[in-house]
Amino acid sequence: MKKSIFSTKTIVAIGIGTALFVILGRFASIPTGIPNTSIETNYALLALISTIFGPIAGLFIGLIGHALKDAISYGSVWWSWVIVSAFIGLGIGLFRKMFSIQDGEFGRKKIIAFNIAQSSVQAIGWFIIAPILDILIYAEPANKVFTQGIIAGISNIITVGILGTFLLAAYAKTRTKKGSLSYED
Template identity: 60%
Template sequence: MFKKQLSIKNIVAIGIGAAVFIILAKFVSLPSPVPNTSIQTSYAFLALMAVVFGPIAGALIGLIGHALNDAISYGSVWWSWVVVSLFVGFIIGLVAKRINIESGVFNKSKLITFNVVQIIAQAIGWFLIAPVLDILVYAEPANKVFVQGLFAGVSNMVTVGVIGSILLFAYSKTRTQSNSLHREL
């Protein structure tokens, strides 16, 4: 199964996905009132890639993209948040088979499934994992990191819910539906 997950197509997707994640995180994010936190569009793209290419690709795009963005932007990697990007990409990728975006159908049921999963993944990641790791690994003050995690989580839920849903809908329209071709007699 792992060999199937890491096909040449998936490896290329991971590389390109990580590069686009970096570009979006660096240049297409909005400042926020919470220190060291911004509104990121990169998670909407991560969600798209996770749904299209699955959990391994989603996890690696989140890991590589976030780690390289931190290294390039700040000179060091904030691993507690990188772990959350990996987690979010992986969990959203787990729903890829159920959504089956390659079918060309992204209906209300699939939209709801996608958004329930992404909200749960981001809530666990940003409200729990990131703040707890910030406290344990970096000895950050609890009140600071829980506010940062809350803001990052809510803003990511909204951007993925809006932009990610639009990207998935648009992507589904590029796929041929299995029942759309008919043989002419």
């Protein structure tokens, strides 16, 4: 029997994660002064859920959550950035074994691994993919979209670096450390 990538746990994580992504994106974003570019706290949540539930959950939370947030906030969906959000959820989820928090430990080495992974994934997404898709899909001017991508990328890398690291550390503390249980006579 083949195991499905859509377990009940993954589907529930996608539903709850999507709702939280939309809420945070709608009510917990800080404008940067660059048009349509904000400091987004929802990417810290996306990093946490992608790390806990994996790349499929991260991909769909980024995809559906960002599309819904755009539709609610702006009345239309900006697909180039939606694709990047899905890419970020997928990418961070793919690296999750490097900084596995399920074993109850999230020390210096895992924090560094997490931040290298999230920074790399977001840099590719915001500095390269988003501007190129903006040019290809919407015929936007290159200088505008690369500026927006750089500002969005830097602010999201910093936000996930601080808030995401805090969320992962807090979650790891709720997990039982590997080998911490012992047999009593």
